[in-house]
Amino acid sequence: MEYTQAVATMRVYEKRLLDSVKIERMADAASADEVMKILQETEYSRSMGANKQPEDFEAVLTTELERVYQEIYRMAKDQELIALLALKYDYQNLKMLLKSSVLEGEANLLLQDMGTIPANELRSDVESENLGEYSPHIQEAVRLAMEDFGKNRDPQRIDMLVDRKYFEHLNSLVSGKRDVDLIRDYVSYQTDMYNLLALMRAKKQDKEPAFLEDLFAQGGAIPVSDLKDSYLESVDNIARKFRNYPIGPALKKGLDAYQATGRLGEMERQMENGMMSIVKPSKRVIFGPEPLFAYVVAKERENKLLRIIMVSKLNNIPPDRIRERLRDIYV
Numbered sequence: 001m002e003y004t005q006a007v008a009t010m011r012v013y014e015k016r017l018l019d020s021v022k023i024e025r026m027a028d029a030a031s032a033d034e035v036m037k038i039l040q041e042t043e044y045s046r047s048m049g050a051n052k053q054p055e056d057f058e059a060v061l062t063t064e065l066e067r068v069y070q071e072i073y074r075m076a077k078d079q080e081l082i083a084l085l086a087l088k089y090d091y092q093n094l095k096m097l098l099k100s101s102v103l104e105g106e107a108n109l110l111l112q113d114m115g116t117i118p119a120n121e122l123r124s125d126v127e128s129e130n131l132g133e134y135s136p137h138i139q140e141a142v143r144l145a146m147e148d149f150g151k152n153r154d155p156q157r158i159d160m161l162v163d164r165k166y167f168e169h170l171n172s173l174v175s176g177k178r179d180v181d182l183i184r185d186y187v188s189y190q191t192d193m194y195n196l197l198a199l200m201r202a203k204k205q206d207k208e209p210a211f212l213e214d215l216f217a218q219g220g221a222i223p224v225s226d227l228k229d230s231y232l233e234s235v236d237n238i239a240r241k242f243r244n245y246p247i248g249p250a251l252k253k254g255l256d257a258y259q260a261t262g263r264l265g266e267m268e269r270q271m272e273n274g275m276m277s278i279v280k281p282s283k284r285v286i287f288g289p290e291p292l293f294a295y296v297v298a299k300e301r302e303n304k305l306l307r308i309i310m311v312s313k314l315n316n317i318p319p320d321r322i323r324e325r326l327r328d329i330y331v
Contacts, residue, residue: 171219250274
């Protein structure tokens with residue numbers, strides 16, 4: 001019963017999410033200026049302030065998402081469940097900091113401040129190698145990435161090794177939680193999606209099988225051993241092999257799209273659509289934390305769609321092409 005009031009509040013907030021009519025209107029807008037004008041009619045107006053030019057859209061989207069995180073943290077009895085979603089920003093920042101370190105400042109440092117660790121604090125602690133109070137997963141990510149760079153001198157492997165520790169960290173946070181099956185399913189689906197995209201990316205790049213040893217994250221529904229065994233199989237066989245897992249239907253659509261276009265982005269888009277189907281049942285939850293979790297997921301999806309639309313408008317992409325890039329929304 002401790003979430004009753006918060007869930008009632010979420011039902012009100014859900015009505016303020018951008019619906020498909022509004023998204024279509026933005027995709028059809030004549031210019032990025034017009035999209036910003038439409039945004040002023042929505043909940044985003046409170047995050048716009050003086051930022052009303054198209055070039056300001058990143059600041060508006062970031063401000064809105066930071067506002068949402070702060071508000072939901074205040075309502076959540078178990079803030080760790082919301083922190084599950086914020087954790088990715090810590091690891092994104094960590095990857096940038098490590099690559100900046102090995103590339104001696106060549107990496108572009110656009111740190112996000114929506115994680116569980118203030119960005120400047122993480123930056124200071126990474127640069128001074130003062131990580132003793134951080135999660136063992138973060139400490140291990142740094143150790144593995146730096147040792148590996150010392151051997152291979154390949155900064156791209158930093159992304160792979162840190163991502164793998166991120167998913168292990170994510171799964172460890174949810175594994176001890178009770179009565180949050182929907183959130184656990186979401187984390188498992190995300191892990192499977194990451195692993196399957198990594199598998200297909202490795203196949204497309206024709207990597208040596210030894211490359212797979214460091215590639216996959218534990219914690220998904222699909223065993224890592226099955227993913228490794230699939231490396232030399234055809235795309236159709238991979239779709240059949242994993243069809244009965246929760247990600248199976250979206251994977252099939254994604255692999256069909258990949259075979260038709262040759263673009264892994266299409267595969268990712270289909271699996272991201274499937275991810276939304278994991279959280280939509282939270283609309284029927286009355287007493288648990290799931291609606292709060294799902295609302296943050298919905299706002300992040302909304303944020304992503306707006307970024308796609310704005311970047312497309314600024315680059316004069318026609319509406320039909322923009323629609324091809326959009327994802328399903330929560331409402």
